[in-house]
Amino acid sequence: MTDYLLGLDAGNTVIKAVLFDAADGRELAYAVRDGRATMPAPGHVERDLDELWTNAVAVIGDCIAKAGIDARDIRAIGCAGHGNGLYALDRAGKPLIGIQSLDTRATGITAEWAAEAVGEQAYPICLQKPWVAQTPTLLAWVKRHRPDLYGEIGTVLLCKDFVVGRLTGARVTDTSDMSGCGLLGIPDRRYSADLLAAYGLADAMPMLPEVLESADIAGWITPEVAKATGLAAGTPVVAGLFDVVASALGSGVQATGAASIIAGSWSINQVVCDEPLCDPSVFMLSTFDRDRWLAIESSATSAANLEWLVHQFMGHGEGNAFGRAGDMVASVPASADVPIYHPFLYGAQQDGNARAGFYGIGGWHTQAHLVRALFEGVVFEHKRHVDVLRGAGASIASATLSGGGSRSAIWPQIFADALDLPVTVARSQETGALGAAIAAGTGVGLFADYAEGVAAMTAPARQYQPVTEAGSHYGRRYGLYGKLARAMGPIWAEMGRP
Secondary structure, three states: OOOEEEEEEEOOOEEEEEEEEOOOOOEEEEEEEEOOEEOOOOOOOEEOHHHHHHHHHHHHHHHHHHHOOOHHHEEEEEEEEOOOOEEEEEOOOOEEEEEOOOOOOOHHHHHHHHHOOHHHHHHHHHOOOOOOOOHHHHHHHHHHHOHHHHHHEEEEEOHHHHHHHHHHOOOEEEHHHHHHOOOOEOOOOEOOHHHHHHOOOHHHHHHOOEEEOOOOEEEEOOHHHHHHHOOOOOOEEEOOEEHHHHHHHHOOOOOOOEEEEEEOOOEEEEEEEOOOOOOOOOOEEEEOOOOOEEEEEEEOOOOHHHHHHHHHHOHHHOOOHHHHHHHHHHHOOOOOOOOEEEOOEOEEOOEOOOOOEEEOOOOOOOHHHHHHHHHHHHHHHHHHHHHHHHHOOOOOOEEEEEOHHHHOOOHHHHHHHHHOOOEEEEOOOOHHHHHHHHHHHHHOOOOOOHHHHHHHHOOEEEEEOOOHHHHHHHHHHHHHHHHHHHHHHHHHHHHOOO
8 A cells, every 4th residue: 555645835825735655755646726815905915714725625636636546545634834924713713814924014013013122022032023924913913903803813823724724623733833923932832921912912822722843643634524625534634834844844954954945936045953043133933843943034035036027028928938038047157247136126124125126237238148147136135144044153054945946957056156055956846745745744653753754755856066166256246236235225215215
């Protein structure tokens, strides 16, 4: 009998189901559904939780049907989901509101909290400062602006917790999600009354669900869910993972000092640590496994820039436009003459007023020069994040690249050269679902721990070694990149004024 593992990956709108062979991580079937985000007011980004569940049922059923397997051979199920945001249920377990992590309604609260030094009170407890789409920040907004809704809340969940709850009937969460949203004390991994008081949420403790470790069994597929999805009733479901943690695991990262870099819509840069990094310059800290931690630096500055360029200036992505972009980069040698690009289409982590821009364009430059500049600029912002992690004390020995940017034939080499690190590209393109599946296999004893699961189910696709001469070249250009960003700061602020 073959053992299978089902991994679910729930993003801000898309949910995927991927079935894996537990012996080697081979993908047997895949299904995806895209949901809708609604914007009921400026800065508000919400989703219909009933639609999320409907889509989850559909992708699970589609995946099982495509695989043509007996669902009783699925040993366990794991779910990953986007972090932060706010998924609230009433006391009867019915959906109240689903706020996505793209929401900015709480900007005023974060500004107030900055002035009142709330972050300074919270940071020593959770090792994270409040930000606009963070779960406690959004809960504080609901308490202030929707007291009627706040009074109805029975349980505060994260995205994947909602899916796990509908699969099993359990109202639980896991340490990776709750630490990643600033609601757990570090390092004890428990809720803190002092932390909630700092947020002005002392009365919210009864709303918080039981916290499990990611690979702990949260519950079992109910008969009703089995009938709707084709799953077997009684199949174990583990608590699951914050999606960036799942992606690290699914890309093959498990050793202390190993970095996971995700070049997707967001620039995700994270490293496994034996101890929590205590440095306010680091954006976020999450648990990784039962004993270790993941220090995370991120911003919306990565491959979304290439998507924008392709859709705006390369025929709206018709044909293999992304492949053509890579060919353009390969046609232009790395040189000091190539323009510099800032990848700040959606602002920068360190400056919300920042905007994207090309610098140093000459009349002899072609579209290919600009595409190369964009590739390099995205890598430079990843490097800035990696340098923050290193500056905070993280020892980084190697990096694994995943996300859309990893599919490029040339981008990974630029990463290796600029970061001065060996870079591996993961075999799987569905690293979030695969990481959730590895956690599921660990939870039911197919693997002794994550290391054994990673060894069984992940593999490298390609490997890149840094070239010393290229590293020196990119080092000089990275210096110019930083100088330009610092010089542009006052101008960006002025541009943003009415």
